[in-house]
Amino acid sequence: MAGAWVALALTLKVAGWATFLNLFLGVGIGYAMARWRFPGRDLIDAALTLPMVMPPTVLGYYLLVLIGTQGPIGAWLLQHFGIRMIFTWQAAVIAATVVSFPLVFKAARAAFETVDPQLEDAARSLGISETAVFFRVSLLLAWRGILAGLLLSFARALGEFGATLMVAGSIPGKTQTLSIAVYEAVQAGQDDTANFLVLITSITCIAVLLAAGRLVPGRVPQRH
Amino acid sequence: MTTELLRLVVKTLALALAAGLSFAAQAADLTVSAAASLTNAFKDLAPMFEAANPGTKLQFNFAASGALLQQIDKGAPVDVFVSADQATMDQAQTKGLVQAAQRRNFVSNTLVVIVPASSANAPKAVADLTQAVYQRIAIGLPASVPVGRYTKSVLEAAGHWAAIEPKMIGANNVRQALDYVARAEVDAGFVYATDAALMPDKVKVALTVPTTTPILYPVAPITASPNAALAQRFVEFVGSAPAQAVLARHGFGKP
Numbered sequence: 487m488a489g490a491w492v493a494l495a496l497t498l499k500v501a502g503w504a505t506f507l508n509l510f511l512g513v514g515i516g517y518a519m520a521r522w523r524f525p526g527r528d529l530i531d532a533a534l535t536l537p538m539v540m541p542p543t544v545l546g547y548y549l550l551v552l553i554g555t556q557g558p559i560g561a562w563l564l565q566h567f568g569i570r571m572i573f574t575w576q577a578a579v580i581a582a583t584v585v586s587f588p589l590v591f592k593a594a595r596a597a598f599e600t601v602d603p604q605l606e607d608a609a610r611s612l613g614i615s616e617t618a619v620f621f622r623v624s625l626l627l628a629w630r631g632i633l634a635g636l637l638l639s640f641a642r643a644l645g646e647f648g649a650t651l652m653v654a655g656s657i658p659g660k661t662q663t664l665s666i667a668v669y670e671a672v673q674a675g676q677d678d679t680a681n682f683l684v685l686i687t688s689i690t691c692i693a694v695l696l697a698a699g700r701l702v703p704g705r706v707p708q709r710h
Numbered sequence: 711m712t713t714e715l716l717r718l719v720v721k722t723l724a725l726a727l728a729a730g731l732s733f734a735a736q737a738a739d740l741t742v743s744a745a746a747s748l749t750n751a752f753k754d755l756a757p758m759f760e761a762a763n764p765g766t767k768l769q770f771n772f773a774a775s776g777a778l779l780q781q782i783d784k785g786a787p788v789d790v791f792v793s794a795d796q797a798t799m800d801q802a803q804t805k806g807l808v809q810a811a812q813r814r815n816f817v818s819n820t821l822v823v824i825v826p827a828s829s830a831n832a833p834k835a836v837a838d839l840t841q842a843v844y845q846r847i848a849i850g851l852p853a854s855v856p857v858g859r860y861t862k863s864v865l866e867a868a869g870h871w872a873a874i875e876p877k878m879i880g881a882n883n884v885r886q887a888l889d890y891v892a893r894a895e896v897d898a899g900f901v902y903a904t905d906a907a908l909m910p911d912k913v914k915v916a917l918t919v920p921t922t923t924p925i926l927y928p929v930a931p932i933t934a935s936p937n938a939a940l941a942q943r944f945v946e947f948v949g950s951a952p953a954q955a956v957l958a959r960h961g962f963g964k965p
Contacts, residue, residue, distance in 0.1 A: 570846075572893075573879055657880065670882075672780065673774065673776060675780045
């Protein structure tokens with residue numbers, strides 16, 4: 487059963503990193519898409535949302551082809567740094583990040599779009615820098631929506647299975663997350679282990695949802 | 711307007727569901743759960759069996775023998791079970807899932823070590839796999855994959871398991887181990903000779919590994935099968951001369 491706690495710690499680590507990366511990627515790209523008009527914007531939006539609707543195995547295959555030792559990125563990493571991405575926990579982070587990215591991106595874009603541009607203009611007219619406008623006006627007003635997206639993405643990353651299994655494999659203590667450990671225990675007929683893992687997973691998910699209810703504030707702090 | 715739309719959606723769903731259910735169980739469907747290593751050979755056998763038994767449709771379910779056993783144990787509607795080792799079939803027999811009287815071995819196989827075709831290294835003995843150039847070795851998960859169990863027993867007998875286990879990249883079935891080597895994500899892998907022969911341009915066989923127990927594939931009808939006669943015919947068919955010829959072409963040996 488000790489293996490289950492290792493799997494839980496690894497799952498939290500992978501989901502945590504994925505959410506951390508998505509905080510920057512999702513918020514940055516979400517802001518850009520909400521504020522800037524450029525040709526092909528809808529196409530890019532669709533492409534960035536794709537991981538949400540595409541089967542994880544398809545994403546896993548794309549990643550395998552890209553970061554595998556024979557793929558363009560993987561071959562480059564191997565040649566220049568001697569790094570092999572596949573079967574590492576970092577590969578699991580990449581898979582979880584890609585899969586949960588649209589949840590942050592979509593939430594951030596929608597949240598930024600609800601921010602009244604006049605408020606941003608008013609701040610600019612008062613002479614503060616663009617960076618300050620972003621942090622003190624746009625981000626502050628959009629924060630609640632972004633936080634909801636981040637929590638959803640953390641929950642999605644916790645349960646990620648298909649793409650992770652394809653690029654990170656199932657190495658106990660290294661890349662074997664809870665969902666993959668459950669799969670393997672069931673395949674091997676180890677029902678006792680499976681029961682315990684499922685129990686831990688369920689409790690973790692409920693805890694995340696409860697935390698989400700607490701963390702997302704009912705009201706946005708307003709600054710006048 | 712909205713109600714009408716909703717009604718339409720519900721009707722469509724109900725129709726789709728009814729259609730799905732009526733297709734789910736046809737009288738002459740025979741479901742065969744077979745070890746992953748048999749995938750290509752069995753797909754070639756299907757038209758022969760279907761031609762000899764008009765109106766019959768073969769459905770295959772390929773996976774690691776251990777995973778198939780679990781599905782059958784949990785009540786999966788399967789008619790014939792084919793495993794890649796005796797241990798898995800023994801478990802099925804102990805649980806009363808298969809008809810022991812009709813169980814028979816119909817092919818044999820060989821364990822080999824493969825390396826990516828692009829690899830500069832090739833082990834000359836299993837002991838070489840303990841060297842540092844072999845950092846990752848694909849091995850079927852011994853808990854559910856027979857090829858992993860054969861590998862583990864060979865390595866244990868040779869006293870190398872402790873050194874090689876930390877390098878192990880577990881595969882959920884033998885074909886996954888083959889794929890890992892073909893993509894050069896691992897430095898070596900243990901598969902059957904029949905699997906290695908599928909990708910001669912991507913993997914090369916470094917050595918043939920003698921196993922402590924011979925690799926024999928047993929086949930048996932499932933006790934709970936509603937198509938007992940047809941299941942029995944399939945068990946006989948895989949042992950027949952024409953079927954054996956196809957299996958031999960895929961590299962399987964006589965039992």
